[in-house]
Every structure is written in C-alpha cells, then in structure tokens.
Amino acid sequence: MNNIKRLMILMIMVLALVTLNSFVFAVDSGAMEVAQQYPPPQPPPLRMEQPPVAPAPVDVWTPGHWEWNGHEWAWAPGQWVKPPHTNALWVPSHWEWNGSEWVWIAGHWQE
Numbered sequence: 001m002n003n004i005k006r007l008m009i010l011m012i013m014v015l016a017l018v019t020l021n022s023f024v025f026a027v028d029s030g031a032m033e034v035a036q037q038y039p040p041p042q043p044p045p046l047r048m049e050q051p052p053v054a055p056a057p058v059d060v061w062t063p064g065h066w067e068w069n070g071h072e073w074a075w076a077p078g079q080w081v082k083p084p085h086t087n088a089l090w091v092p093s094h095w096e097w098n099g100s101e102w103v104w105i106a107g108h109w110q111e
Contacts, residue, residue: 043068049077051080052080058082058086060088062093062107064076064077065092089111
C-alpha cells in the first residue's frame with residue numbers, strides 16, 4: 001500500500017509540473033507578442049554603399065535596404081545579381097508609406 005501512495009504522489013507532482021510548465025510558456029509567448037511592434041515605425045535613412053567590383057560585366061547591383069524583424073530595423077546589404085535577360089531593369093526594394101502604415105515593396109525585375 002505504501003508503494004501505491006508514493007506512486008500516486010509522484011504522478012500528482014509530475015502532473016503539477018507539466019501544468020505549471022504549460023502556464024509559464026503561455027505567459028512567456030504572450031509577452032513576446034506584446035514586445036513586437038506592428039506596423040513598423042518609419043525606417044531609418046538608407047545607407048550609402050560602395051559596391052565591390054562586379055563578378056561579371058552583366059551583373060546588376062541591387063542596393064541594400066532596411067528589414068523589420070518585429071523589434072528593430074536591421075540592414076540587409078546590397079549584392080550583385082544576374083539579370084534574367086539583357087533588357088531587364090532592377091526596381092529596388094523599398095518601404096513605402098500608404099497613408100496609414102509602412103508597406104514593404106519587394107525588389108523585382110521590370111521588362
């Protein structure tokens with residue numbers, strides 16, 4: 001009978017720890033959501049970059065831009081890319097104000 005009591009106490013303790021652990025994670029994840037800011041604030045001014053030498057004569061420099069990670073702005077440096085064809089024009093990525101929030105416009109090739 002003594003072993004059954006110990007087993008029951010152990011099971012209750014394990015159940016209590018699992019329940020407490022779930023509660024702690026639920027509170028923590030809620031706190032993380034509050035810490036994230038959406039929509040993002042105005043991005044910082046663009047950085048001036050000096051592109052390195054192009055790897056190939058046809059490569060096009062795509063300038064760097066600011067990325068919002070949910071908490072702060074992080075700079076994504078520019079890079080050289082190969083165009084899909086010789087007449088393609090690169091339209092750089094940028095943030096645009098739509099009247100109520102900052103919206104990300106991804107860079108793309110224009111025919």
